Amino acid sequence: MEFMEERIRKDGRVKEGGVLKVDTFLNHQIDVKLVRQIAKALKEHFGDAGVTKVVTIEASGIAIASITAEEFGVPMVFAKKSKSKNLDANVYRSQVYSYTYDRFYDIVVNANALGEEDKVLLVDDFLANGQAMHGLLDICDQAGAEVAGIGICIEKSFQPGGQTLRDEGYDVCSMAKVKSLENGQVEFE
Amino acid sequence: MEFMEERIRKDGRVKEGGVLKVDTFLNHQIDVKLVRQIAKALKEHFGDAGVTKVVTIEASGIAIASITAEEFGVPMVFAKKSKSKNLDANVYRSQVYSYTYDRFYDIVVNANALGEEDKVLLVDDFLANGQAMHGLLDICDQAGAEVAGIGICIEKSFQPGGQTLRDEGYDVCSMAKVKSLENGQVEFE
Numbered sequence: 001m002e003f004m005e006e007r008i009r010k011d012g013r014v015k016e017g018g019v020l021k022v023d024t025f026l027n028h029q030i031d032v033k034l035v036r037q038i039a040k041a042l043k044e045h046f047g048d049a050g051v052t053k054v055v056t057i058e059a060s061g062i063a064i065a066s067i068t069a070e071e072f073g074v075p076m077v078f079a080k081k082s083k084s085k086n087l088d089a090n091v092y093r094s095q096v097y098s099y100t101y102d103r104f105y106d107i108v109v110n111a112n113a114l115g116e117e118d119k120v121l122l123v124d125d126f127l128a129n130g131q132a133m134h135g136l137l138d139i140c141d142q143a144g145a146e147v148a149g150i151g152i153c154i155e156k157s158f159q160p161g162g163q164t165l166r167d168e169g170y171d172v173c174s175m176a177k178v179k180s181l182e183n184g185q186v187e188f189e
Numbered sequence: 190m191e192f193m194e195e196r197i198r199k200d201g202r203v204k205e206g207g208v209l210k211v212d213t214f215l216n217h218q219i220d221v222k223l224v225r226q227i228a229k230a231l232k233e234h235f236g237d238a239g240v241t242k243v244v245t246i247e248a249s250g251i252a253i254a255s256i257t258a259e260e261f262g263v264p265m266v267f268a269k270k271s272k273s274k275n276l277d278a279n280v281y282r283s284q285v286y287s288y289t290y291d292r293f294y295d296i297v298v299n300a301n302a303l304g305e306e307d308k309v310l311l312v313d314d315f316l317a318n319g320q321a322m323h324g325l326l327d328i329c330d331q332a333g334a335e336v337a338g339i340g341i342c343i344e345k346s347f348q349p350g351g352q353t354l355r356d357e358g359y360d361v362c363s364m365a366k367v368k369s370l371e372n373g374q375v376e377f378e
Contacts, residue, residue: 029302058248063255113218
């Protein structure tokens with residue numbers, strides 16, 4: 001989407017190690033007008049898919065998922081990062097590997113928040129290696145929920161997450177696909 | 190607000206130890222229509238206060254803050270829980286005591302996200318002892334930002350946070366004030 005690429009060009013900052021900072025408009029300070037544009041674009045793409053819930057992972061996905069859920073007229077659910085290792089029969093639980101912290105963390109969703117009657121749109125701010133998204137897919141699988149698609153604000157297409165998900169048959173709709181951050185420059189596909 | 194009390198009566202669950210669970214509609218699975226009602230009520234109360242930013246703390250405040258920010262036509266900022274103790278000149282940092290985990294955690298806001306030109310509406314899902322809110326107030330103070338007011342979904346008025354903030358002169362607008370959770374029953378003020 002042109003509007004997303006334009007905003008990244010204008011306000012994104014490239015840091016060492018392939019990090020694209022968008023914390024002035026997308027995941028710390030948030031331009032909710034931009035998020036509404038993202039939500040409308042996702043509605044246009046997935047509007048006929050029968051979505052019953054928009055699901056994301058805390059914390060940076062929540063703003064995007066909230067406004068997207070409102071656009072679809074359905075509830076939003078965010079998976080919580082869990083500190084406790086309790087085996088609770090009333091939650092779906094998965095593990096996500098964090099490259100940033102080089103460790104696994106647990107994510108949980110209450111069993112009453114997701115079921116086999118649901119068609120889920122998964123959303124997140126970034127898609128890079130796809131670890132978080134695979135945790136969410138695992139939880140949808142445990143719940144017996146169908147996945148209608150995956151909506152992403154910024155896909156780093158030089159990392160394998162997006163291609164892997166598409167190879168698995170998921171409809172991944174990314175607002176912007178960044179193919180390179182080399183030499184401090186953002187290049188789009 | 191009647192709509193909030195009604196929803197808590199219908200879908201809230203009282204757990205041992207004075208815990209009110211609202212995770213089917215407010216802070217895990219989220220009814221975004223309800224959140225829009227909350228946002229409109231906050232706009233009605235604080236609409237003339239010249240709000241330039243809506244600020245909250247991750248994670249449960251983000252959905253409410255996002256939709257409220259859209260209602261006000263201003264950006265949203267959420268304070269991040271910080272694991273690193275780095276002294277970074279480019280962030281405002283405060284400490285919040287968590288009764289749940291009996292420990293302090295750090296919250297941070299980027300210095301470029303908040304400044305003395307800002308009039309801030311602080312929002313959160315719950316107000317109990319007011320620890321998180323005082324952390325956010327500390328950060329506004331460091332930034333030189335003015336606090337226009339505090340918007341809360343559920344105030345536990347049997348705990349001291351709300352009274353303390355009002356004694357300090359803040360305009361605290363709570364959608365529902367719970368005065369007791371004894372015997373598993375929700376009583377409103």
